[in-house]
Amino acid sequence: MSTAISTAEEVHTHDHDHDHEHEHHELGFIRTYIFSEDHKTIAKQYLISGILWAFLGGSLSIIFRLQLGFPGMSMEWIRPLLGGWIDESGKLDKEFYLAMVTMHGTIMVFFVLTAGLSGTFSNFLIPLQVGARDMASGFINMLSYWFFFLSSVIMFSSLFIETGPASGGWVIYPPLSALPQAMPGSGLGMTLWLTSMTFFIVSSLMGGINYICTIINLRTRGMTFTRMPLTIWSFFFTAVLGLLSFPVLLSAALLLIFDRSFGTSFYLSEIYIQGQALPNVGGSAILYQHLFWFLGHPEVYIVLLPALGMTSEIIATNSRKPIFGYRAMIGSMMGITALAFIVWAHHMFVTGMNPFLGSVFMFLTLIIAVPSAVKAFNYITTLWKGNLVFTPAMLFSIGLVSMFISGGVTGIILGNSALDINLHDTYFVVAHFHLVMGAASFFGLMAGVYHWFPKMFGRMMNKSLGYIHFWFTFVGVYMVFFPMHYIGIAGFPRRYYTFTALGNDSMAAFTDMNMFISIAAIITFGAQAIFAWNFFYSIFKGKIAPANPWKSNTLEWTTPINPEHGNWPGEIPAVYRWPYDYSKPGAPDDFIPQNVPHSATLESNLPEENAEIAREKDIDGLLGAQNESYKH
Amino acid sequence: MNYLIGLLAIVFFFLAVSVITKSVKLNNKLSGTEEEDSTVDNFNNANGIGMLIFWLLFVILGSWSFLHSKPDFLPVAASEHGVRTDSMFWTSMAVVTFAFFISNTLLFYFAFKYRFNKNRKATFYPVNHKLELIWTVVPAIVMAILVFTGWRTWRDITSQAPSNSAVIELTGHQFGWYVRYAGVDDSQLGNVNYKLIDETNSLGIDFTDKNSFDDFTATELHLPKGQPVLLKIRAQDVLHSVYLPFHRVKMDAVPGMPTKFWFIPTISTDEMRAKLGKPDFNFKVNCTEVCGRGHFGMSITVFVDEPEDYKKWVAEQKPFLATNPSYLDKVPANLKAKAGKYIPTEPIATDSTEAVSVN
Numbered sequence: 001m002s003t004a005i006s007t008a009e010e011v012h013t014h015d016h017d018h019d020h021e022h023e024h025h026e027l028g029f030i031r032t033y034i035f036s037e038d039h040k041t042i043a044k045q046y047l048i049s050g051i052l053w054a055f056l057g058g059s060l061s062i063i064f065r066l067q068l069g070f071p072g073m074s075m076e077w078i079r080p081l082l083g084g085w086i087d088e089s090g091k092l093d094k095e096f097y098l099a100m101v102t103m104h105g106t107i108m109v110f111f112v113l114t115a116g117l118s119g120t121f122s123n124f125l126i127p128l129q130v131g132a133r134d135m136a137s138g139f140i141n142m143l144s145y146w147f148f149f150l151s152s153v154i155m156f157s158s159l160f161i162e163t164g165p166a167s168g169g170w171v172i173y174p175p176l177s178a179l180p181q182a183m184p185g186s187g188l189g190m191t192l193w194l195t196s197m198t199f200f201i202v203s204s205l206m207g208g209i210n211y212i213c214t215i216i217n218l219r220t221r222g223m224t225f226t227r228m229p230l231t232i233w234s235f236f237f238t239a240v241l242g243l244l245s246f247p248v249l250l251s252a253a254l255l256l257i258f259d260r261s262f263g264t265s266f267y268l269s270e271i272y273i274q275g276q277a278l279p280n281v282g283g284s285a286i287l288y289q290h291l292f293w294f295l296g297h298p299e300v301y302i303v304l305l306p307a308l309g310m311t312s313e314i315i316a317t318n319s320r321k322p323i324f325g326y327r328a329m330i331g332s333m334m335g336i337t338a339l340a341f342i343v344w345a346h347h348m349f350v351t352g353m354n355p356f357l358g359s360v361f362m363f364l365t366l367i368i369a370v371p372s373a374v375k376a377f378n379y380i381t382t383l384w385k386g387n388l389v390f391t392p393a394m395l396f397s398i399g400l401v402s403m404f405i406s407g408g409v410t411g412i413i414l415g416n417s418a419l420d421i422n423l424h425d426t427y428f429v430v431a432h433f434h435l436v437m438g439a440a441s442f443f444g445l446m447a448g449v450y451h452w453f454p455k456m457f458g459r460m461m462n463k464s465l466g467y468i469h470f471w472f473t474f475v476g477v478y479m480v481f482f483p484m485h486y487i488g489i490a491g492f493p494r495r496y497y498t499f500t501a502l503g504n505d506s507m508a509a510f511t512d513m514n515m516f517i518s519i520a521a522i523i524t525f526g527a528q529a530i531f532a533w534n535f536f537y538s539i540f541k542g543k544i545a546p547a548n549p550w551k552s553n554t555l556e557w558t559t560p561i562n563p564e565h566g567n568w569p570g571e572i573p574a575v576y577r578w579p580y581d582y583s584k585p586g587a588p589d590d591f592i593p594q595n596v597p598h599s600a601t602l603e604s605n606l607p608e609e610n611a612e613i614a615r616e617k618d619i620d621g622l623l624g625a626q627n628e629s630y631k632h
Numbered sequence: 633m634n635y636l637i638g639l640l641a642i643v644f645f646f647l648a649v650s651v652i653t654k655s656v657k658l659n660n661k662l663s664g665t666e667e668e669d670s671t672v673d674n675f676n677n678a679n680g681i682g683m684l685i686f687w688l689l690f691v692i693l694g695s696w697s698f699l700h701s702k703p704d705f706l707p708v709a710a711s712e713h714g715v716r717t718d719s720m721f722w723t724s725m726a727v728v729t730f731a732f733f734i735s736n737t738l739l740f741y742f743a744f745k746y747r748f749n750k751n752r753k754a755t756f757y758p759v760n761h762k763l764e765l766i767w768t769v770v771p772a773i774v775m776a777i778l779v780f781t782g783w784r785t786w787r788d789i790t791s792q793a794p795s796n797s798a799v800i801e802l803t804g805h806q807f808g809w810y811v812r813y814a815g816v817d818d819s820q821l822g823n824v825n826y827k828l829i830d831e832t833n834s835l836g837i838d839f840t841d842k843n844s845f846d847d848f849t850a851t852e853l854h855l856p857k858g859q860p861v862l863l864k865i866r867a868q869d870v871l872h873s874v875y876l877p878f879h880r881v882k883m884d885a886v887p888g889m890p891t892k893f894w895f896i897p898t899i900s901t902d903e904m905r906a907k908l909g910k911p912d913f914n915f916k917v918n919c920t921e922v923c924g925r926g927h928f929g930m931s932i933t934v935f936v937d938e939p940e941d942y943k944k945w946v947a948e949q950k951p952f953l954a955t956n957p958s959y960l961d962k963v964p965a966n967l968k969a970k971a972g973k974y975i976p977t978e979p980i981a982t983d984s985t986e987a988v989s990v991n
Contacts, residue, residue: 094925169922175887176870176923182806183924269888270826272836273806273869277827285871285886319746322758350873351884352865352891355790359783366775373771374764376735381763383742385755389672390679390747398683398743405735409728412775416782418789419721422706422714422880425873425920467675471682482694486701491877493920496928502877503916503931509704583754590753 035146037138038565042145043124044456047449049152050116051535054442056156057107058525060100067092069518071498085164097497098167099185103159105170106193108438110200111155113303115148117445118242121306122211122235124452128556129229131220131573133566133630136213140206147203151196158192166193169495171296174267174288178259181274190260194253201250204242211239218629220555221622222575227594229554229579230323233330234309237337238302244341245298252291259283286351293344300437301340305333307444308375308404311397313579314451315379317552318394319386320590322580325378332371332378339368349417350424358417365415369408376405387583387590391550392466393451399474400443406478407435410485425495428488431481439477446473449535454549458562459542465534469527476524480517487513553579553593572626574619576612672748680747687740691733706877707908710899710915710936713789714880720785724778793894797862798942800853802917803835804865804872804885807926809917810835811853815846816946821864822847829868832956839953839962845971848949853917853934855897856942862894873921876934878904884921897936904936 036042063082066073074090075082085096123141127134135141158165167185168176172193180187215236219228255266259280267288268280316323323329345353345361379401388394410432413419423429446469453461487510492499499507548557558573573595581592587604598605598612605612709718746754801812801821812835814821822837822844829836837844855861865874867885874893875882883893905913915934919927937945953959953974963971 094928098922098925098927173871173921179870182870271869271887272826272829277829281888284889286889320754322756324757325759325764327759328764350882352886352889355786358790359786362782362786363779366779369775370768370772373731374768377767378764380735380738380742381757381760383739383746385757386742386746387748387752387754388680388743388746390676390743395679398739401739402736405739406732409732412728412778413721413724416720416724416778416786418717418782418785419724421789421882422717422721422877424882425875463673464675467679475686478690483697483701486698486705489705490701491706491875493875493918493928495922498928501916501929501931502918503933504910504913506704510701513701580758583756585756 035142037134037142039123039127039135039138039141040456040563040567042141043120045145046115046119046123046148047456049149050112050120050445051532053107053111053116053152055528055532057104057112058528060104060107062522062525063092064097064100064104065518065521067097067497069515092497094497095167095183095185096164098169098183098495099164099189101495102167102170102172102185103155103165106155106166109170109299109303110197111152113438113441113445114204114242114299115200117441117448118235118238118302118306119145119148119207120445121231121310121448121452122207122239124456125231125310125556126211126214126235127218128455128559128563128567129232129554130215130218130223131555131575132214132218133568133572135210136218137210141210144203144206144210147199147206151199151203154192154196154199158189158196161188161192163187163189165189171289171292172256173292174256174259174285175271178256178267179271179273179278180260181276194257194260197253198250201246201253204246208239208243208246211235212243215239220572220575221626222619223594226327227575227578229309230312230326230329230333231306231309231554233333234305234312237333238305238309241298241302241305241337241340245295245302248291249295252288252295255291256288286348286353289348289351290345293347294341296347297344298340300433301336303437303441304404304444305336307400307441307447308333310444310448310451311379311400313552313554314393314397314447315382315401316580316582317451317550317591318389318391318397319382320389320582321382321386322578322582323378324381324384325374326578326580328374329378332374335371336368339364339371343368343415346415346417346420349420355417362415362417366412369412369415372404372408376401376408389550390467391450392461392463392470393447393550395467395470395474396443396447396450399470399477400440400447403435403440403443403477406482407432407437407440411436422491423488425493426488427484427492427494430494431484431488434481434484435477439481443473446470446531451550452556453535453538453542454545454561455556455559455563457539457542458545459538459540460545460549461534461538461542465530469530469534472527472530473524476520476527479520480524483513483517486510548593551589551591553581553591555594558593558595571623574623576616576619577609676748680744683740684744687736690736707904709878709880710897710904711879711881712896712898713785714878714895715898716785717789717880720781727774727778789895793862793892794860797860797894798856799862799864800855801835801864801866802853802874802885803868804874804919804923804930805834805868806870806924807919807930809853809872809874809930809932811850811932812837813848813850813946813949814843815848815951817846818843824866826868828962833952833959837952837959839959839971840964840967842967842970845953845963845967845974846951848951850949852932854942854945855934855936856939857897857900857936859939859942860894860896862892865891865893870923871921872919872923872930875918875920876915877918878915882920900936900938901934 075086075092076090079086085093087093163184165185166172166189167183176182177186177190215232258264259266259268265280265283267285268283270281271278312323312329343361343365345357346365349358414423414429414432450461450466545561547561555573559567575594576597577594579594583590584592584604587601592601597616598609599616709715799814799819799821803810820843823841824836825838826836828838837847865883865885867887872885873882874885879895879897881893881895883891901915905911915936917932917934919930951974953971954976957975960971960975
């Protein structure tokens, strides 16, 4: 009898909770859509901000690609937009060229691929896939977005000031970034850059703490760590990376702020500039680079891991097959996460750092190729003997795997310090990281949007437009970055306004190639308009989505088509199995969602899984405790 | 004209999109199959086949473009270590191209081969420890070999410069390079101090150091062929990076932290001109660390001379002190006699014209 009573009580408490939540929905427009604490709304805010930033960052690259592809071209036509940044002869200003390169990098790495990718999907998917009503702290989550927003506003405003935005490259190496007399972009523009990034880091940390807490503490009953989808694993590792490395960037930025504004000499020593010997002695410009890359390298994986995690999920779902080597995938992500912290100085082989340190970092760097290779092979094996459904998300995921391989292999060359001597800071590096980190992560972002759009907005995106978008982007990205390797092998340095000073007609040799790359870049960028239209149109006018459009196993598809605050109207479902039971022999359907107990699938259970049936009672018994934890 | 073509391309593109979309919709209606399996549409086969076609085109165009661009890559390295790193580069390139080709081929072929078929069921194949072990160990072994050869080369390149090296100082500034030679008498560069920099003494040469008396500056870099050269690298204002593309030399120039790079040039400028059939060919020093507005133009010419020509050229150069005798004032009294040797007996009327050109 006592059980019956307690169940009744639980039902009662639950009803009470539900009422309580109902009050939340009465929140006004501002608390629902703007200062919202709901993880799904915050995710959409991140996504839309990220898309806007991506178009801005992309258009900057188009302008400097015009300069590189058509060096003789008159830029008069863009004067209405750029004004004084076009000089009297109708050419792009040389400093503004550097400013655009810098802002393109900053925007893409931080604002699009960190906030737009990780911010969107960690927020959206963590509570939905682990079975939680929201993030551990909705308030901090809201703050995280609004710190990011503040940071965005500051960074955006720096584009409009008279001296121009930060221009010393996205890595903002001092002394160039520390001395306003070295270039105009190092004045107010750099101050705004540093201020903006400080808020950005605060935002990332708030987000990261939330992701980690939610994953550890708010998993639904039965959701053990080894039943978590790989998306969640990847978000977890990403958050750990960010939490440990972003503070180091903050310290690098703070010391730079001190050097710039308070006369300290952390990075400055023995400088004679513009006819003046500065008093600073004893600082080290290399110190900044160590601090910067201590974030900078993990940042590559902060950008890439969520893309890889989502791709694992999408490839498994649309291959109608379990992901191959689930534990190996977790292990390799864990390996990448650990190694990511101890490879940073491979960005610094030729900075004058002790060559012995170079040797150590070469060893460590090439080790990281092993878990990366494991991941690539596991993706390919997942496709093998699958039954592949090419949704736009699946296409972008396959594109990601291809970019990850093509860009990854050249890392083996660049990680070799002896070979890096000649290739460092050439277009070979540009091609390498744009493929492996830029394009691959971007493809992950796109795959994620196409795949989870129905859950986000309750409507479907147009698939045909998705295919066209994919093929243009996929072919376009390869046309841009594959030939770029050649220019790098030919020794063309990056961040050059023009290549005349290389002499020996070397510029002429690649004029047509640069032109080709620029045209390909314009087409690829133009094709993103198809996506933008499809995205925004489908939010309002798309076909209404079915509950589980991709026949997927994970928990987010057990929510209503338009989940309210709290995600599940009734109990949060329990989890009894891993998320990859696709095409299981004996099963009537080709997928078995995570919330289906083994006792209901006797015909398809593997021998060891029948033992799980006995444990289902324990999982169900946790319901009370789980409800308890959501009581206010 | 270009704009017109661009505009037309965009218009045609959108026309094509709308036609394709319409025809597919029509097709769906005609065949009467609003597919029961709503996740799989009529494009599924096209996308799968597209994967394979894409890869075939990629391989063909990729190979063609590589062969087409190959003549424009940097020619054979003009330094001893460069020949070594070049051959290692192409070996590594062959290894990674193999990996790239195999894995992409499998990826696209599987995408094509296993595209959705109503009558087939995917194979439930969650794990195979043996396979995973293989593809963990094999890359690890390949990496180990690459790392080991790379490390040995790196160790040799970054080893101590031979004692008979020609010592040359390169100093980066916005936006150019100052070149200083150790001189014929002592082969030692004198100290510099950034606080001593003025309009003439643009390097801040410290004349209280007797090693500086025979140092001379130049606007071009002359290197002896076949002899070790030690570049001592400095920067005055912001980071720069010394890049000699043809010699496979690159090293950052850091304010407050002198760096160095030694190498042996193996091909003289004349030989390279003959080899490439370009009579006006010249080696260059470029900058590869972004340093501001003039970054892309920060270049000086390098001449690799036959050893005897190099000696002759060095002998013809006048020490800085000889062209700027007024700096004798800065020499401490006890060293004046030693420094005086470098001052021409008939003093140049005023040192201004010569001095500016040295800048």
